[in-house]
Amino acid sequence: MRTALVIGTGLIGTSAALALAGRGVTVHLVDHDAAQARTAAALGAGTDAPPEGRVDLAVVAVPPAHVAATLAEVIKADAARGYLDVASVKGGPRRELEATGTDLSAYIGSHPMSGKERSGPLAASADLFEGRPWVLTPTRDTDTEVLNLALELVALCRAVPVVMDADAHDRAVALVSHTPQLVSSMVAARLREADETAVRLCGQGIRDVTRIAASDPRMWVDILSANPGPVADVLAGVASDLEETVRSLRSLQADDAAERSAGAAGIEDVLRRGNAGRARVPGKHGAAPASYETVAVLISDQPGELARIFADAGRVGVNIEDVRIEHATGQQAGVVQLMVEPSAAPVLSASLRERGWALRQ
Structure with missing residues (x-):
């Protein structure tokens, strides 16, 4: 890969551009906000001057709602040998692109599993993706050359490629990314009207749980609007656990010893299931969790x-x-x-x- 076009110079687009530019690729930057593209260029992510001809790879780093239209436009313009998006939802944008009648042989969906609470080019870094999974969602129509370009991008960003079906990816990120964001925000929302004396007692536990609640709400509305069904399915399971936990906690207040015992058993059950789930989260270097x-x-x-x-x-x-x-x-x-x-x-x-x-x- 010698040349790339990055469309969208937010956190992900600018970080990818910084990684590519740092490894000798000539990167052209485009954004609907020209000032943001100039900022990314000033950071060393490339140039905001348009390419003189066809580039090797076009990276579309715009919100999910705009992915299909943006891809259809650049594919129609024959702007690159290959096209890739980095949206956090894959199934919906691909179906929208198919509906436009666009030839998808030169396109591959992707999602780097990395980010920050902050957004915009000033939050970007060339090492954002290092060691992180980068999902690729090729179809039977995807050209081998385009898959190879995508794999080269992942390698240049020093990420780890993971090949998945688009809809399976969306169900997975609903569980491991989108639902945690909402749950974190819901817990943090309890602090909004809390008494100051309670807030001053905040320790590491509440900081851990609410860290991602600092994320940009507008960005997350875009993401969740593109993946509402799978997220709602996961939240329905969480809601069921919450209802059972509330019942168990109420039982702990009962006068009857058997009811209190049943309440304690219910609390222990959800805590033990939490232990088992946490134990499945990959540990250092993606290996099986280790006990330290x-x-x-x-x-x-x-x-x-x-x-x-x-x-x-x-x-x-x-x-x-x-x-x-x-x-x-x-x-x-x-x-x-x-x-x-x-x-x-x-x-x-x-x-x-x-x-x-x-x-x-």
Whole structure:
């Protein structure tokens, strides 16, 4: 791939353009907002000048509702050898494109499973897709050359290609992406009118659950409007669990011991099913989930403290598999949780204590 046209210079389009440009591809940027395309160009994502002729690959990075019309237009203009979109929904836009009578042999649907709470070109980064799944949804009509161009794009972005059926993809993202966004927003919405004393008690748990609730509502309305059925199906299952959980919690208030016992069993059931589901989430490098020990260390909010604790772990040959930071409300301190292999936890704990770190049990 020597040339590419990126249509839509938001987070995903600009990030893909930055990755391509950084690896020697000449990238042309187009956006309905010319100022946004100029911003992306100023960041090094390419040029906002139009291509002089046909490019190798056109990447359509517009909201799902506009994907089909945009693809039909650029395919009709013979703008590229191959065409690809990066919308988070695949089945609907493909059917809309088919309805226009457009020849789909040069088109392949795709969805990079990566993003941020922030949007726009200023949130973009060339490494956004590194190590992340990038779904490709070819059909029997997809030319091999176009599939190869898509695979080259994924490789240049250092992502991991995953081939799926378009409708299967939409059902999957309804479960692992779209429903979590709504549930996160619903939990965060409870905080809107909460008493200030309650909000000040927020800890890492509520921060984890509500992190993605900071996402752009307009963007998510576009996404959910393109995939409402599968998301509603998943939410119906969540609603059923919620209803049963509410009944179980009410039972815990009953005078009858048997009813209280049944309520406790209901709560335990949903928690254990949650354990089993969480255990299926892929772990490091996409491998099966691993069981790590957590070494919790009190840390001050000072420059260089994280670097120092990582260096101290490295001195005893312990690899930190994952890390989380829990901030203390109203204090310049917190707890850094270092996840390590179980056999390494005692070694790391002893070493950190020797070096003056305060560990939290």
